[in-house]
Amino acid sequence: MAQKPGIPKGTRDFSPVEMAKRNYLFNTIKTSFQKFGFAQIETPSFENLSTLMGKYGEEGDRLIFKILNSGDYLKKADQTLLNDKNSTKLTSSISEKALRYDLTVPFARYVVQHNNDITFPFKRYQIQPVWRADRPQKGRFREFFQCDADVVGSKSLFQEVEFIQLYDEVFSNLGLNSVAIKINNRKILAGVADVANIADLLIDMTVALDKLDKIGEEKVKEEMREKGISDDAISVIQPLFELDGTNAEKLEKLGVMLAPSEVGTKGVEELNIVIKAVEELGLRNADLELDVTLARGLNYYTGAIFEVQARDVKMGSIGGGGRYDDLTGIFGLNDMSGVGISFGLDRIYLVLDELNLFPDSKNEGVQVMFVNFGDAEAMYCLKAVRTLRENGINAELYPDSAKMKKQMNYANKKGIPYVVLVGAEEMEANEVTVKNMLTGDQNKIALNDLKSFKI
């Protein structure tokens, strides 16, 4: 019995129409990456499990797709762990490879491994699929593409400024004019924890704080209390809930609040430099918003944190990034600061689709189709097809001498704008009949004139 075909949960096939749109997206982003001086690299789709584990937190470890060892993996497994049925501990015993979870950690691995061949600061971009064993939702897949641009080997805050401009450039070029680039700094969050005397609860505090616009002030405080943050500490944090005004005004208030904290003050300084520079240089469309509740992002961020949100569309973030001072440190290369951003290609696709922002892709498909009346006519047509192709026009001959209606229907469905008809009459006169499928008009053109035929 034939088995019903299907693909795993959270994965997708891409049709020709979808690929045309996806390629448009890829190309727009690539063009901007190159314009900003980034060079492309690729890394394997799977890495050593040890390279990935422990880099994304406990939750991340769980979401990594592990690859079973080849051969009789159970025989080689640790018998004690096997008997205990402890999946977490057993994993390293039966799996030593895993699909990549993002592009940043493989990049860090790449930098350390090719350290001697790289000229720093190293600016690379990478567009490849990543995999997460997550439960799918809208705009959330188990296989999806990330488009990353990162710089390593420079601590300059001008890099942050450039990345904000890069975001603005890409989204403007895509016609997505209503985006918010949210920015925060890990040092500010550390400073807040510092002045509230809860440095050990920094992560719990930021996770709760991050939910502010979703669940509201009271519920955030509730969660903080549950995590063991005292009411005293919460009252110190209180000003964060009331932070409003322009970016500059927010920074001023933060400066006062965090004055007792060295790291907090540094965070305010850094944000000040970046925001001022961006404001002086100006952005085409995007808005830069200081958002102190922005806490997400991976465990390895140490400075700036970015997140991009599309307004007018209900969708998770369409981009994110930040600075990580010590990412290569875990692979043995210290003092190598990096900063980077990521574009969520699949989500941007959904947003553009919803807002109808994809341009018509007329010139990608076949522009001229030749109707096939038989072998003799077909040979005559193939010569004309070659002439048109040399002329830079996408042309094809219908392969079979099927019924006229079928051939015309094919051209119509594929949205081919011109159909050429060649029968005995045209062959005799060294002509072709060109029909405009939109208007229905048709006229005869000399074979020789196809060299200069214009769509």
Added chain:
RNA sequence: GUGGUUGUAGCUCAGUUGGUUAGAGUGCCUGAUUGUGGUUCAGGAGGUCGCCGGUUCGAGACCGGUCUUCCACCCCA
């Protein structure tokens, strides 16, 4: 990983308290029209009702499991 939701023709969806042979629109194929598509008309094909099991004289409908879809958590692009 937790809780909920969805699945009927290629697609979008009807289908009454469980009752004979499961419908519509659209798309597809054929013809009207043997060198003219998109409009019109006539005809035709297409379904293990997601899958497995159970209850029942009888299940598309009820129950359990499983897969899938979407949603809320968690987390994230």
